Amino acid sequence: xxxxxxxxxxxxxxxxxxxxxxxxxxxxxxxxxxxxxxxxxxxxxxxxxxxxxxxxxxxxxxxxxxxxxxxxxxxxxxxxxxxxxxxxxxxxxxxxxxxxxxxxxxxxxxxxxxxxxxxxx
Numbered sequence: 002x003x004x005x006x007x008x009x010x011x012x013x014x015x016x017x018x019x020x021x022x023x024x025x026x027x028x029x030x031x032x033x034x035x036x037x038x039x040x041x042x043x044x045x046x047x048x049x050x051x052x053x054x055x056x057x058x059x060x061x062x063x064x065x066x067x068x069x070x071x072x073x074x075x076x077x078x079x080x081x082x083x084x085x086x087x088x089x090x091x092x093x094x095x096x097x098x099x100x101x102x103x104x105x106x107x108x109x110x111x112x113x114x115x116x117x118x119x120x121x122x
Contacts, residue, residue: 003051006047006048006051006053007081007084007085009044009047010040010044011034011036011040011041011044012044012047012048013085014034014036015030015034015041015044015045015048015054016048016053016054016074016078016081016082016085017082017085018030018033018034019054019072019073019074019078020074020078020079020082024057024071024072024073025071025072025073026069026070026071026072027041027042027045027069027070027072028069030045030072045072048078049072052075052077052078053074053075053077053078053081054072054073054074054075054078055072055073055074055075056070056071056072057070057071057072057073058070058071059071
């Protein structure tokens, strides 16, 4: 389920935004991403259910304003950011035609038809 939520529309954008700003309330997320509120709300709820996002509700003040819900990344959410960054790196490597392989123990490994191969030991 973890990878499934990461592939959902707007999940990456929400997590990257929270990674950049630390903590945002829903209105700020909506303003930055300019996506339908219902879609953002659904994805944020799913990210929260999966343990990727924390939710903090501010105290109600004397003015009676509706309290804001603030969202931030959990440790698992920060790991998800690393996954997105690795994905981006892999896509760039694929586009450039380079394949980098770190070899620690290559017993029995055979490679065929690899172009532009860089091997690091």
